[in-house]
Amino acid sequence: xxxxYSIVGWNGxxxxxxxxxxxxxxxxxxAHFGAGLLSAPAGQxxxxxxxxxxxxxxxxxxxxxxxxxxxxxxxxSPRVLPVLYNRRHLGVACFFTALVHAGLVVxxxxxxxxxxxxxxxxxxxxxxxxxxxxxxxxxxxxxxLILFVMAATSHDFWNHVLGPRLWKWIHMSVYAAYGLLVAxxxxxxxxGETGLAQAALAGGSALLVTGLHVVxxxxxxxxxxxxxxxxxxxxxxxxxPAEAIPNGRAVILVPPAGERIAxxxxxxxxxxxxxxxxxxxxxxxxxxxxDGCIVCPWHxxxxxxxxxxxxxxxxxxIPTYRTRVTxxxxxxxxxxxxxxxxxxxxxxxxxx
Amino acid sequence: xxEEPFFVGWSPELAKPTRRFLLTAGAGLAVGVxxxxxxxxxxxxxxxxxxxxxxxxxxxxxxxxxxxxxxxxTEDLGDGxxxxxxxxAGKDRVTVRPxxxxxxxxxxxxxxxxxxxxxxxxxxxxxxxxPGRVLPGPEKDLGDAVMTGEIxxxxxxxxxxxxxxxxxxxACAALCATGGLPLAFCETGRCSDGKAALLLLNERGQAFGRxxxxxxxxxxxxxxxxFEVAGLRQVRMKLSDIVRL
Numbered sequence: 001x002x003x004x005y006s007i008v009g010w011n012g013x014x015x016x017x018x019x020x021x022x023x024x025x026x027x028x029x030x031a032h033f034g035a036g037l038l039s040a041p042a043g044q045x046x047x048x049x050x051x052x053x054x055x056x057x058x059x060x061x062x063x064x065x066x067x068x069x070x071x072x073x074x075x076x077s078p079r080v081l082p083v084l085y086n087r088r089h090l091g092v093a094c095f096f097t098a099l100v101h102a103g104l105v106v107x108x109x110x111x112x113x114x115x116x117x118x119x120x121x122x123x124x125x126x127x128x129x130x131x132x133x134x135x136x137x138x139x140x141x142x143x144x145l146i147l148f149v150m151a152a153t154s155h156d157f158w159n160h161v162l163g164p165r166l167w168k169w170i171h172m173s174v175y176a177a178y179g180l181l182v183a184x185x186x187x188x189x190x191x192g193e194t195g196l197a198q199a200a201l202a203g204g205s206a207l208l209v210t211g212l213h214v215v216x217x218x219x220x221x222x223x224x225x226x227x228x229x230x231x232x233x234x235x236x237x238x239x240x241p242a243e244a245i246p247n248g249r250a251v252i253l254v255p256p257a258g259e260r261i262a263x264x265x266x267x268x269x270x271x272x273x274x275x276x277x278x279x280x281x282x283x284x285x286x287x288x289x290x291d292g293c294i295v296c297p298w299h300x301x302x303x304x305x306x307x308x309x310x311x312x313x314x315x316x317x318i319p320t321y322r323t324r325v326t327x328x329x330x331x332x333x334x335x336x337x338x339x340x341x342x343x344x345x346x347x348x349x350x351x352x
Numbered sequence: 353x354x355e356e357p358f359f360v361g362w363s364p365e366l367a368k369p370t371r372r373f374l375l376t377a378g379a380g381l382a383v384g385v386x387x388x389x390x391x392x393x394x395x396x397x398x399x400x401x402x403x404x405x406x407x408x409x410x411x412x413x414x415x416x417x418x419x420x421x422x423x424x425x426t427e428d429l430g431d432g433x434x435x436x437x438x439x440x441a442g443k444d445r446v447t448v449r450p451x452x453x454x455x456x457x458x459x460x461x462x463x464x465x466x467x468x469x470x471x472x473x474x475x476x477x478x479x480x481x482x483p484g485r486v487l488p489g490p491e492k493d494l495g496d497a498v499m500t501g502e503i504x505x506x507x508x509x510x511x512x513x514x515x516x517x518x519x520x521x522x523a524c525a526a527l528c529a530t531g532g533l534p535l536a537f538c539e540t541g542r543c544s545d546g547k548a549a550l551l552l553l554n555e556r557g558q559a560f561g562r563x564x565x566x567x568x569x570x571x572x573x574x575x576x577x578x579f580e581v582a583g584l585r586q587v588r589m590k591l592s593d594i595v596r597l
Contacts, residue, residue: 009362011364012364032393037393039394046396050514066381078359079356082370109521110523113530115527115530133519135523192521288358290358295358295360297358300362
């Protein structure tokens with residue numbers, strides 16, 4: 001949260017998470033490298049650098065696949081939310097792994113010559129008009145640039161400076177990077193090999209990521225349809241009976257226009273705030289009220305339900321909404337108040 | 353039904369069910385990651401038996417011929433007369449002073465060997481009258497051939513790269529061809545075995561120039577005539593007889 005920045009806001013969970021990440025990456029690269037070295041007939045194994053190029057390329061691609069699976073999996077099961085919590089560290093690790101892969105490629109395939117290695121990289125295969133002969137290296141370069149921009153702006157400082165909307169757009173370009181990398185593998189390693197392992201990796205991963213997003217998207221779409229639209233002449237949305245909202249939790253409303261609204265109950269008090277967290281757009285309505293604050297389920301950002309402000313010294317603010325309780329049912333006016341606007345809670349016990 | 357624990361990343365407490373889930377998922381992921389790594393590594397294509405031992409310096413004597421690519425004819429390597437192609441240490445040709453060609457010479461450097469093929473990354477060339485002038489012997493005409501396969505740079509394929517063929521190697525092959533390294537042709541399906549590749553030359557028996565670059569490392573069909581000179585087979589053809597597939 002925005003109250004002074006450090007390079008990494010370390011805590012115990014992040015340390016364990018990053019340790020497991022380092023272990024997993026090392027295990028993958030070592031297993032890949034070792035199997036490549038030992039499975040070949042004596043004296044016929046690929047060169048060590050080429051094995052490292054393959055291992056780091058496959059590791060970066062697989063890591064990005066895992067990263068892209070986390071979002072939809074967390075939509076399907078909240079148990080996956082702890083994995084999402086530190087996802088940015090996976091992204092930065094993915095960029096550095098891809099950078100090692102690219103560095104080795106430039107050194108090995110484009111070095112040891114009088115020609116500049118970068119010029120060689122961009123000009124050695126001019127067959128841009130061909131599908132099968134397409135210079136797949138350029139796709140990898142583009143993907144690496146996107147991953148670099150994402151890694152460089154992954155810190156909360158940049159989220160704060162750029163604003164959550166622009167920051168989110170920049171980081172949604174991960175899908176473009178992934179598409180480029182699938183094409184990079186398909187038009188590169190897959191073209192040059194008779195085996196199906198690389199094709200299975202790229203194709204299977206792309207199918208997995210697409211499938212999970214479709215399933216999670218359908219679920220989200222079905223949830224969004226549960227909000228009852230207001231009757232003719234009535235502007236307020238019906239959030240249902242107050243007692244149907246679990247204590248300390250929320251229901252999420254989808255207004256006919258505008259952003260989703262999270263309607264919380266804390267004892268008899270009813271509050272409504274914007275559903276999107278100021279940080280990365282996490283679904284506040286799936287969070288809880290803990291110690292008097294709404295806590296985002298993604299990264300633990302906190303907001304006071306009565307005014308949408310983060311508790312001092314933090315400075316984030318989200319819009320609030322007017323509520324009323326009539327006949328035991330909660331109604332919300334779907335007009336967002338400016339972020340940080342105090343809003344007195346409706347009392348579930350008094351009405352009805 | 354027990355309520356699902358709510359995870360707060362910065363909280364020092366981690367609920368037991370969450371901890372159990374993360375440990376199980378982490379262990380499963382580690383096994384999966386290791387298995388995928390092993391599978392992909394084992395599926396890496398084998399480049400064949402080429403070898404370049406850069407730590408083993410050798411000196412070979414014989415006679416240097418400047419064309420079509422600089423090469424040394426020698427009897428030092430056993431099996432009678434052998435052709436040793438001469439190249440620079442990187443991806444560039446070696447330049448031999450004219451005074452050292454067509455006469456006895458000693459070449460120092462490191463050997464790149466693959467099956468019956470030999471190449472030398474040259475450190476130095478010195479006059480050496482001992483071997484006298486080694487002659488290539490008569491040229492054998494082995495007739496016409498139509499083949500499909502790949503044009504590759506001989507240095508990488510002999511053992512400098514491992515593997516030194518295929519699309520991922522195209523940029524490197526183009527760089528080597530630009531640098532004047534010998535080009536060879538290997539038939540489809542035989543790039544990874546230890547069998548012979550053919551030195552690729554134009555119809556006059558000379559090295560191709562930059563006009564060959566767009567065709568390097570692509571699947572091609574060639575129509576040419578095969579010759580054998582001093583134990584090394586060549587295929588000679590017009591550029592127009594190379595068709596990209």
